[in-house]
């Protein structure tokens with residue numbers, strides 16, 4: 115999960131830095147002819163953007179678009195209750211994980227994952243997480259926030 119932050123993902127950008135030849139310069143997810151950078155995959159990619167905007171409307175918590183570590187920093191500084199921060203941060207982490215997985219499945223297995231399936235998986239994971247913690251003090255303090263998400 116923290117690999118993106120450490121910029122250790124084997125994107126084409128990194129392979130080029132390592133002098134490994136990269137033949138196709140096309141994003142596996144949006145098919146655009148771009149250099150596949152971490153920034154592209156987490157910010158600019160049309161496919162990732164569709165996932166992100168759908169999930170944003172689900173939680174209704176606008177955050178400026180940025181890479182994962184910047185986003186997590188922004189969440190930390192928000193004046194939200196602790197549990198809400200945890201849920202929103204988990205949503206971003208799950209989103210990045212599933213986008214990265216979709217990209218790898220396309221590259222290594224030739225399988226396309228639809229963006230709606232990513233959205234569904236992220237929502238499912240977050241709901242399970244909320245279910246697990248819903249009776250804790252910190253969750254009860256922002257019940258109105260997560261009640262809306264789980265209905």
Ligand SMILES: [Zn+2]
Nearest residue numbers: 141144159160
């Ligand atoms: Zn793309």
